[in-house]
Amino acid sequence: MKKERVQILSHRGLKELPPQFVRPAHEQPENTKAIEGVAVPVISLSQPHEVVVNEIFGASSEWGFFLITDHGVPSSLIQRLQEVGQEFFALPQEDKEAYANDPPNGKFEGYGTKMTKTHDEKLEWIDYFFHVLSPSPRVNYEIWPRNPPSYREVTEKYKEEILRLTDKLLKLLSEALGLEEKVLKSHLGGEEIELEMKINMYPPCPQPQLALGVEPHTDMSALTILVPNDVPGLEVWKDGNWVSVQYLPNALFVHVGDQLQVLSNGKYRSVLHRSLVNKDRMRLSWAVFIAPPHQALIGPLAELVDDEKNPAKFSTKTFAEYRYRKFNKLPQ
Ligand SMILES: O=C(O)CCC(=O)C(=O)O
Numbered sequence: 269m270k271k272e273r274v275q276i277l278s279h280r281g282l283k284e285l286p287p288q289f290v291r292p293a294h295e296q297p298e299n300t301k302a303i304e305g306v307a308v309p310v311i312s313l314s315q316p317h318e319v320v321v322n323e324i325f326g327a328s329s330e331w332g333f334f335l336i337t338d339h340g341v342p343s344s345l346i347q348r349l350q351e352v353g354q355e356f357f358a359l360p361q362e363d364k365e366a367y368a369n370d371p372p373n374g375k376f377e378g379y380g381t382k383m384t385k386t387h388d389e390k391l392e393w394i395d396y397f398f399h400v401l402s403p404s405p406r407v408n409y410e411i412w413p414r415n416p417p418s419y420r421e422v423t424e425k426y427k428e429e430i431l432r433l434t435d436k437l438l439k440l441l442s443e444a445l446g447l448e449e450k451v452l453k454s455h456l457g458g459e460e461i462e463l464e465m466k467i468n469m470y471p472p473c474p475q476p477q478l479a480l481g482v483e484p485h486t487d488m489s490a491l492t493i494l495v496p497n498d499v500p501g502l503e504v505w506k507d508g509n510w511v512s513v514q515y516l517p518n519a520l521f522v523h524v525g526d527q528l529q530v531l532s533n534g535k536y537r538s539v540l541h542r543s544l545v546n547k548d549r550m551r552l553s554w555a556v557f558i559a560p561p562h563q564a565l566i567g568p569l570a571e572l573v574d575d576e577k578n579p580a581k582f583s584t585k586t587f588a589e590y591r592y593r594k595f596n597k598l599p600q
Pocket residue numbers: 466468482487494496501502541542543552553555
């Protein structure tokens with residue numbers, strides 16, 4: 269079945285949002301505005317080690333979300349990553365369709381647009397490109413965009429930077445829990461840890477106040493490292509309010525995902541977040557999901573659990589089972 273791409277709809281210049289995208293009133297951005305005057309944590313990684321550990325602990329336990337600066341990823345590389353992604357989405361439609369994914373038939377990688385599952389499930393105002401980034405044996409380069417030709421080289425370079433940052437963040441997050449620095453990464457598969465790239469593309473939307481780019485969710489990854497273009501849109505849930513995340517040039521957005529919440533027995537919080545869309549401008553974001561291999565067993569770390577004061581708050585299961593339950597909206 270041919271999918272209706274949001275980018276094509278957007279190009280038609282509609283005055284009104286098609287009804288399948290109109291969120292129920294209680295979800296519409298105009299009825300659920302972000303609170304003013306609250307700023308998300310921004311952490312410079314070039315501060316003294318103890319300061320960084322403390323700030324990461326505070327942000328991960330109170331917000332499950334923070335921005336990092338002085339992370340060492342060259343701004344020229346971030347810019348190239350953004351250019352090759354934008355160039356892909358600017359290709360003629362039939363060129364993009366050659367990469368179409370097909371989730372109902374198990375083909376998750378490639379160019380995609382979400383379709384409704386049930387009669388009244390609403391659509392999100394987004395097209396995306398999704399592929400595995402690491403480890404190498406799991407990567408299918410056939411599905412990566414061959415156009416622009418530098419897509420692969422640039423994305424591989426960015427992967428190396430994200431692998432380096434993953435190591436660094438997992439060490440800091442382990443230390444902040446009072447654990448040896450290698451603990452979190454080893455529970456997430458060590459060198460088998462998996463990275464997936466999702467380029468989110470939100471075209472201009474005729475009635476952004478009625479739509480969502482991505483509906484409220486937590487990521488099932490352990491961590492997600494995201495870089496947006498300069499169009500704001502991400503909001504995170506904090507103490508009963510939505511808080512908008514402002515654009516900060518070259519900062520990377522770090523989300524704590526479900527697997528880190530489970531491993532830390534709830535000391536770290538998996539952040540609820542959503543994204544809004546824009547009337548005139550295209551928003552793009554590059555999310556790298558950092559997750560354990562499917563067969564990894566994930567549960568609260570023994571070091572953090574005791575029968576009396578800190579009973580386990582989550583059950584232990586394979587990541588494959590966690591994913592299955594989350595996709596099918598079953599209790600964990
Ligand atoms: O575009 C964004 O800022 C958020 C996207 C997101 O939450 C996701 O891809 O899981």
